[in-house]
Amino acid sequence: MVDSLSRRQVTRKPAIASEGGIVVSQSRLAAQAGAAVLAAGGNAVDAAVVTSLAVGVVEPWMSGLGGGGLLLHREAASGRVRAWDFGMRSPAALDPTDYPVEEGAADKDLFGWSAVKEGRNLRGGSAIAVPGQVAGLAAILEELGTLGWEDAVAPAILLAERGVPLDWFSLLQITQHAKELAGFPASAAIYLEEGLPPGGLQPPRYLPNRKLRETLIHLAKAGARDFYEGALAESIAADVQAAGGCLSLQDLRSYQAREVTPAIVRHGDAKLHVLPELNGGPTLARAVEQLRETWSGGPPDGAFYLAVAQALRDAFAHRLEHLGDEDGHRGPSCTTHLSVVDRQGNVVTLTQTLLSVFGSKVTLPGSGILMNNGINWFDPRPGRPNSLAPGKRTLSNYVPVLGETPDRVFGIGASGGRKIIPAMTQLGLMLASGMTLDEAMHQPRIDVSSPDGVVMDPRLDPSIRSALAEVHPTSEGRAGFAPNNYATALAVLREKGRNQGAVDPLHPWAEAVSEEEVTQ
Numbered sequence: 001m002v003d004s005l006s007r008r009q010v011t012r013k014p015a016i017a018s019e020g021g022i023v024v025s026q027s028r029l030a031a032q033a034g035a036a037v038l039a040a041g042g043n044a045v046d047a048a049v050v051t052s053l054a055v056g057v058v059e060p061w062m063s064g065l066g067g068g069g070l071l072l073h074r075e076a077a078s079g080r081v082r083a084w085d086f087g088m089r090s091p092a093a094l095d096p097t098d099y100p101v102e103e104g105a106a107d108k109d110l111f112g113w114s115a116v117k118e119g120r121n122l123r124g125g126s127a128i129a130v131p132g133q134v135a136g137l138a139a140i141l142e143e144l145g146t147l148g149w150e151d152a153v154a155p156a157i158l159l160a161e162r163g164v165p166l167d168w169f170s171l172l173q174i175t176q177h178a179k180e181l182a183g184f185p186a187s188a189a190i191y192l193e194e195g196l197p198p199g200g201l202q203p204p205r206y207l208p209n210r211k212l213r214e215t216l217i218h219l220a221k222a223g224a225r226d227f228y229e230g231a232l233a234e235s236i237a238a239d240v241q242a243a244g245g246c247l248s249l250q251d252l253r254s255y256q257a258r259e260v261t262p263a264i265v266r267h268g269d270a271k272l273h274v275l276p277e278l279n280g281g282p283t284l285a286r287a288v289e290q291l292r293e294t295w296s297g298g299p300p301d302g303a304f305y306l307a308v309a310q311a312l313r314d315a316f317a318h319r320l321e322h323l324g325d326e327d328g329h330r331g332p333s334c335t336t337h338l339s340v341v342d343r344q345g346n347v348v349t350l351t352q353t354l355l356s357v358f359g360s361k362v363t364l365p366g367s368g369i370l371m372n373n374g375i376n377w378f379d380p381r382p383g384r385p386n387s388l389a390p391g392k393r394t395l396s397n398y399v400p401v402l403g404e405t406p407d408r409v410f411g412i413g414a415s416g417g418r419k420i421i422p423a424m425t426q427l428g429l430m431l432a433s434g435m436t437l438d439e440a441m442h443q444p445r446i447d448v449s450s451p452d453g454v455v456m457d458p459r460l461d462p463s464i465r466s467a468l469a470e471v472h473p474t475s476e477g478r479a480g481f482a483p484n485n486y487a488t489a490l491a492v493l494r495e496k497g498r499n500q501g502a503v504d505p506l507h508p509w510a511e512a513v514s515e516e517e518v519t520q
Contacts, residue, residue: 003478005478007458011505011506012442012505013441013502013503013504013505013510013511013512014438014502015436015437015438015441015500015501015502015512016500016501016502016512016514017498017499017500018498018499018500018501018514018515018516019343019498019499020038020039020343020499020514020515020516021035021038021039021044021047021340021341021342021343021499021514021515022035022038022340022341022492022499022500022501022512022513022514022515023035023038023047023048023051023338023339023340023492023501023512023513024338024339024340024490024491024492024501024502024503024510024511024512024513025051025055025336025337025338025490025503025510025511025513026055026059026062026336026337026338026415026488026490026503026507026509026510027054027055027058027059027336027509027510027511028509028510028511028513029054029058029159029165030051030054030055030057030058030059030159030338031051031338031511031512031513032513032517032518033050033051033054033155033156033159034047034048034050034051034054034338034340034513035047035513035514035515035517035518036155036515036518037050037147037155038340038342038343038515039515039516039518039519041146042145042146042147042342043144043145043146043342043344043346044073044340044341044342044346044347044348045073045140045141045144045145045146045340045346045348046141046145046146046147046152047340047342047348048071048140048338048339048340048348048350049137049140049141049145049147049152050147050152050155050156051338051340052069052133052137052338052350052352053137053152053153053155053156053216054155054156054159055336055338056133056156056352057156057159057160057164057209057212057216058159058164058165059164059336059509060164060209060358060370061173061174061177061354061357061358061359061370062335062336062353062354062357062415063133063335063336063352063353063354064133064354064369064370065131065133065134065215065219065227065369066128066131066133066354066359066364066369066370066371066372067088067131067132067133067352067353067354067355067359067372067374068086068087068088068129068131068132068133068136068352068353068372068374069086069087069132069133069136069350069351069352069353069398070083070084070085070086070087070275070279070350070351070352070396070398070399070400071083071084071086071136071140071348071349071350071351071400072262072273072274072275072348072349072350072400072401072402072411073140073144073346073347073348073402074273074346074347074402074404074409074411075144075346076344076345076346076347077344079404081262081273081402082144082259082262083259083260083261083262083273083275084136084139084140084257084258084259084260085136085257085258085259085260085275085277085279086132086133086135086136086137086139086257086258087132087278087279087393087394087396088129088130088131088132088355088372088374088377088393088394089129089130089132089251089255089374089391089392089393089394090129090130090374090375090378090388090389090390090391090392090394091128091129091130091245091246091247091248091251091390091391092248092250092251092254092390092391093246093248093251093390094246094375094388094389094390094391095246095390096380096382096387096388096389098120098126099116099117099120099121099126099375099380099388100116100117101114101115101116101117101380101381102114102115102116102117111376111377113376113379113380113381114380114381116380120375121373121375121376121378121380121388122356122360122373122376123180123183123360123361123362123373124184124243124244124245124360124361124362125240125241125242125243125244125245125247125360125362126244126245126246126375127245127359127360127362127372127373127374127375127376128240128243128245128247128359128360128362128371128372128373128374128375129247129372129373129374129375129377129394130247130251130252130255130374131255131371131372131374132255132257133352134219134224134227134228135224135227135228135255135256135257136257137152137224138223138224138225138257139256139257139259140257143259149220149223149224150220150221153216153219153220154220156216157213157216157217157220160208160209160212160213160216161208161213162206162208163206163207163208163209164206164207164209165204165205165206166198166201166204166205166206166207167201167204168201169508169509170207171197171198171201172482173357173358174191174192174197174198175197176357177357177358177361178191178192178195178196178197180358180361181358181361182195183361184243184361184362184363185365186211186362186363186364186365186368187358187361187362187363187370190207190208190209190363190368191207209363209368210368211365211366211367211368212367212368212369213368214368215232215367215368215369218231218232219232227252228252228253228255229252229253232367233249233252233253234249235364235366235367236252236364236366236367236369237249237251237252238366239364239365239366239367240362240364240371243362243364260275260276260277261276262274262275262276262402263275263276263281263282263285265284265285265288265289266292267288267291267292267297267429267432268296268297268432268433269405269406270403270404270405270432270433271403271404271405272284272285272288272401272402272403272428272432273401273402273403273404274399274400274401274402275399275400277393278393278394278395278396279395279396279397279398279399280396280397280398280399280418280420280421280424281399282319283315283316283318283319283399283421284315284399284401284421284424284425284428286314286315286318286319287308287311287312287314287315287421287425288311288425288428288429290310290311290314290315291307291308291311291429294307294310294311295307295308295429297433298433299433299435300426300430300435300443301464302461302463302464302467304429305446305460305464305467305468306467306468306471308422308425308426308429308446308448309446309448309454309468309471309472310471310472311425312421312422312425312448312449313448313450313451313452313453313454313472314451315421316418316421316448316449316450316451317451320450320451335351335352335353335354335355335398335414335415335416335417335420336351336352336353336415337349337350337351337352337398337400337413337414337415337488337489337490338350338413338490339400339411339412339413339490339491339492339501340411340492341409341411341492341493341494341499341501343499343515345409345494345497345499347402347409347410347411347492347494348411349400349401349402349411349412349413349492350400350413351398351399351400351413351414351415351420353372353396353398353415354370354371354372354373355372355373355374355376355377356373356376358370359371359372359373360372360373361373374394375388377394377395377396378392378394378395397417397418397420397421398413398414398415398420399413399420399421399424400412400413401413401424401428403428403431403432405432405434407434407495407496408431408493408494408495409493409494409495410431410437410491410492410493410494411491411492411493412424412427412428412431412489412490412491412492413489413490413491414427414487414488414489414490414504415484415487415488416484416486416487416488417449417487418449418450419447419449419484419485419486419487420487421449422445422446422447422448422449422486422487423445423447423486423487423489424487424489426443426445426446427440427441427445427489427491430443431491431493437491437493437500437501437502438502440491440502441489441491441502441503441504441505442505444457444459444460444479445457445479445486446460446468446486447477447485447486447487452473453472453473453474453475454468454472454473454474454475455474455475455476455477455485455486456468456474456475456476456477457476457477457478457479457485457486458476458478459479479506480506481504481506481507481508488503488504488507488510489503489504490502490503490504490510490512491503492512499514501513501514
C-alpha cells in the first residue's frame with residue numbers, strides 16, 4: 001500500500017485535571033452534556049446515562065437506542081465494583097437456515113465470516129438483534145443514579161432538535177457507507193441528499209432526525225419500558241418485521257438488562273475488573289494472567305511489548321477456538337466509549353455499540369431509530385461455539401475496564417472491534433504500573449487481535465520493532481481513525497483526590513470535559 005501521509009506531523013491532546021468531575025466521550029457535545037449534569041450536582045451514573053443518550057444522537061453511526069452495551073461502576077465510599085450487561089440477543093424466531101452460507105466467499109465487514117446470501121446477517125431487518133441499550137441505562141439509573149428518567153433523556157432531546165453536526169468527520173462516516181444507506185429509504189432521507197452524501201460544509205450544517213426527537217420525547221414521558229412493552233415497542237417490532245426481520249414484540253417484552261459479577265484479574269498490586277462471559281473481558285483476563293509470569297512491570301520497553309505480543313497471540317488463539325469469534329477483522333466497527341469520574345470519586349466506564357458502522361443501515365420509519373446488526377456477531381456456519389441460533393446472546397469484542405491500585409482508580413475503554421482487547425490490555429497495564437495518564441494515552445501501541453501476527457506502530461523505537469520482528473510475524477500500521485489500527489481509547493483516572501481525563505489524540509471529536517468548563 002502506498003503511504004502518502006506525512007511522517008512528521010505530531011498531534012496531541014493533553015490530559016485534563018480537575019477537583020471536580022470529568023466526562024470523556026468520542027463526542028465533545030455529548031461529554032459537555034454529561035459534564036453539565038456533574039456541575040448541577042449529579043453523580044457519575046447520572047452523567048454517564050445522559051452522555052450515553054446524547055452520544056447516540058450526535059454520533060448515531062456508532063451507537064444509540066437500537067444497540068447495546070456493558071457498564072462497570074465503582075462506588076468511592078465502599079470500593080464496591082458492580083457490572084451490567086445489556087448486550088444484544090438474537091430473536092426467538094430466528095431460523096439459521098434463513099442465512100445460507102455462500103461457500104468460498106467471505107464477507108467484507110468485521111469478522112471475515114463465510115459470506116451469507118444477500119448479506120442477510122449484515123444489512124437489513126434480518127441483521128437486527130434485540131437491543132438492550134434502553135433497558136440497561138434505565139436499570140443502572142434507577143439503581144445508582146439520582147436523576148429521574150425524564151430528566152436524563154432531556155439533554156438528548158435538546159441535541160436532537162438540531163441534529164447531527166455535519167463536518168468533514170461526520171461526512172467521512174456517511175460517505176463511506178452512502179451506497180448501503182441508499183438502500184433504506186428512512187436512512188437515506190436523513191443522511192443523504194438525492195442519494196449522495198451531503199454536499200457543502202459552510203455555513204455550519206446539521207442533519208435533523210425529527211422522528212428520533214419525537215421518539216425521545218415520547219420515551220421520556222412514557223418511561224423506558226415503553227421501548228419494550230408499550231406503543232414504541234409495537235412500532236419497533238412492526239417496522240423491523242416490515243424490513244424483513246423476525247424481531248417480535250415478545251422478544252422486546254422479555255428483554256431485561258442483567259447485573260453480573262465482575263471478573264477480577266490481578267497484576268502485581270493492581271486489580272483490573274472486567275465483565276465475564278460473552279465479551280472481550282475473558283480474553284483480556286487470560287492475556288494478563290499469562291503476563292504475570294512473563295512481565296513484572298515497569299515502563300513500556302521492549303520486554304513489555306514482547307510479553308504483551310505473546311500473551312495476546314495465545315489469548316486470541318484460545319478465544320477463536322473456544323468462544324467461536326472468527327479470524328480476520330476486516331472493516332470498521334461501530335462502537336463508542338465513555339467514562340465518568342465525579343467529584344466524590346465514583347467511576348463509571350461504559351462501552352456501547354450498534355456493531356457495524358450505521359449498524360444494519362436500517363432506520364425505522366416509525367421511530368427514527370437506527371438499528372443494530374447484532375446478528376453479524378454470530379458465525380453463520382453451523383456446529384460452532386458461536387453459531388447462529390434463536391434466543392442466543394451475542395459474542396461481542398468490547399471490554400470496558402475498571403482498574404485499581406493502592407494509589408489510583410481508573411476507568412478505561414475503547415471503540416475498534418477486536419482491536420479493543422489489545423488496546424485495553426496495554427493501556428490498563430501502563431496505568432497499573434504508574435505511568436501518567438497523559439503519557440499512557442500518547443504511548444504507541446501494538447495490535448494483536450488474532451494469533452497470526454503483530455501490527456506495530458512505526459513510532460515505536462526501532463529496537464522494539466526489531467525485537468518483535470525476530471519473534472513474531474509483523475507488519476506496520478499507522479495510528480489514526482481511518483483506518484483505526486489500534487482502537488480509540490478513552491480514560492478517566494483518580495489519584496490523590498484529584499481527577500484526570502484523556503482521550504485518543506487522533507480522534508477529531510473525542511474530548512475530556514470537566515464540570516468547571518461547562519460553568520465558565
